[in-house]
Amino acid sequence: MTAAVVSSPALEEVLARARELIGQWRDEDCGTPTVKDFCRYAAALNDGGYIRRARALEADGRPVEAPALFLAATMSWEDGPTEDELRPDGLARRESPCTEGLPVRQVHGGQSVRLVRPPVAGTRITAARAVVSARHKRGRSGEFVLLGVRTRFLSPDGGELAAVDETIVVLDATGGDR
Amino acid sequence: MTAPAVGAECPPRRYAHTSVQLFRFSAVSWNAHRIHYDAAYAATEGFPDAVVQSTLHGEMLSRHALEWAGPGARLESVAWRNVATAVAGERLTWAATVSSVEGARVRLDARILKADGSECVTGTVEVTRAG
Numbered sequence: 001m002t003a004a005v006v007s008s009p010a011l012e013e014v015l016a017r018a019r020e021l022i023g024q025w026r027d028e029d030c031g032t033p034t035v036k037d038f039c040r041y042a043a044a045l046n047d048g049g050y051i052r053r054a055r056a057l058e059a060d061g062r063p064v065e066a067p068a069l070f071l072a073a074t075m076s077w078e079d080g081p082t083e084d085e086l087r088p089d090g091l092a093r094r095e096s097p098c099t100e101g102l103p104v105r106q107v108h109g110g111q112s113v114r115l116v117r118p119p120v121a122g123t124r125i126t127a128a129r130a131v132v133s134a135r136h137k138r139g140r141s142g143e144f145v146l147l148g149v150r151t152r153f154l155s156p157d158g159g160e161l162a163a164v165d166e167t168i169v170v171l172d173a174t175g176g177d178r
Numbered sequence: 179m180t181a182p183a184v185g186a187e188c189p190p191r192r193y194a195h196t197s198v199q200l201f202r203f204s205a206v207s208w209n210a211h212r213i214h215y216d217a218a219y220a221a222t223e224g225f226p227d228a229v230v231q232s233t234l235h236g237e238m239l240s241r242h243a244l245e246w247a248g249p250g251a252r253l254e255s256v257a258w259r260n261v262a263t264a265v266a267g268e269r270l271t272w273a274a275t276v277s278s279v280e281g282a283r284v285r286l287d288a289r290i291l292k293a294d295g296s297e298c299v300t301g302t303v304e305v306t307r308a309g
Binding site for chain 1 (some may be wrong): 206259
């Protein structure tokens with residue numbers, strides 16, 4: 001149900017910006033996660049079993065693998081902007097591609113995660129991220145833009161750890177039509 | 179666990195996310211989007227309470243699948259679509275059906291349902307069971 005005409009100027013601008021960005025891959029340094037990073041993630045999921053196993057492996061000097069979706073769930077690897085640089089909804093520019101300064105809001109449409117190799121604590125991880133699609137749609141609740149963002153996580157040897165495709169739904173925050 | 183059959187229903191799992199968990203998950207995943215921890219802000223976007231994170235739904239789809247698959251099971255992939263919003267304290271149910279079996283690799287059609295039985299999240303999870 002793709003609309004032929006975009007009614008919202010804000011969404012039209014999102015589409016224009018996204019189309020400029022499509023295929024432009026940006027590298028990110030995810031740093032070197034530690035066992036503590038993994039355990040804190042598990043704690044937020046009430047997974048005490050993971051924490052006990054991870055700490056026991058660490059005490060034995062054995063490798064500790066991250067919780068399966070640790071990379072996919074982490075929203076940003078940047079040091080992060082200060083609060084005054086966040087959008088009113090709390091999102092940073094990186095988490096809200098193509099929308100800076102526009103009266104829009106966004107929600108997550110869904111995600112597809114393919115796991116290749118689990119990251120191990122103490123190993124540096126990099127990511128490559130790009131907007132890969134931008135589509136205008138019209139549904140029951142009005143028009144919106146679907147942004148497709150792909151992230152590939154890599155180990156120091158260049159091997160792929162995981163690939164994540166996510167869909168970001170961008171809606172006009174003002175109601176939309178011109 | 180014996181080999182699962184295509185079409186078999188997994189026992190459902192019922193749960194709810196507390197507002198404390200939503201805050202902690204936002205913090206640990208570096209997600210500052212206010213709809214997930216600021217109920218008053220969430221209300222300005224039309225949500226009745228703090229909104230469950232998409233990736234937390236993905237975690238629940240995966241974790242219940244791994245639990246069902248038994249000790250040593252490994253997650254291969256997960257994909258999901260957010261159909262409706264869930265909020266803090268809302269009663270949710272994980273349900274899944276075996277859609278394919280290739281050796282130790284099992285694919286589930288999984289969903290998260292709201293209290294009235296409507297779909298909140300739909301997706302697929304692929305796991306490899308321990309030998």
